Amino acid sequence: MYKGDSMAFKIVHERESCIGCGACAAVCPGHWEMEDDGKSKLKGSKAKGENFELDVASLGCNEDAANACPVNIIHIFDKSGKKIK
Numbered sequence: 001m002y003k004g005d006s007m008a009f010k011i012v013h014e015r016e017s018c019i020g021c022g023a024c025a026a027v028c029p030g031h032w033e034m035e036d037d038g039k040s041k042l043k044g045s046k047a048k049g050e051n052f053e054l055d056v057a058s059l060g061c062n063e064d065a066a067n068a069c070p071v072n073i074i075h076i077f078d079k080s081g082k083k084i085k
């Protein structure tokens, strides 16, 4: 579980489960892009276990990306580790 630091939010992408629909990249192109293997990538994220993670100071359109994902594999945690999306 995420334990807070100076960043306010953590975005977690279960990339292995991505079905490549492109919705996240469509609604939030500043943070999400489609890669050659057909799955999306959270720009700047780092592999952590089976997921990719990125700490951010503000959510921006990542909340829209999480809402748009049809398979609910984009998760957002606040700095206390509470899941908010």
Ligand code: SF4
Pocket: 017, 018, 019, 020, 021, 022, 023, 024, 025, 039, 040, 065, 068, 069, 070, 071, 072, 073, 074
């Ligand atoms: S919206 Fe979800 S399933 Fe679609 S490309 Fe993005 S992460 Fe993958």
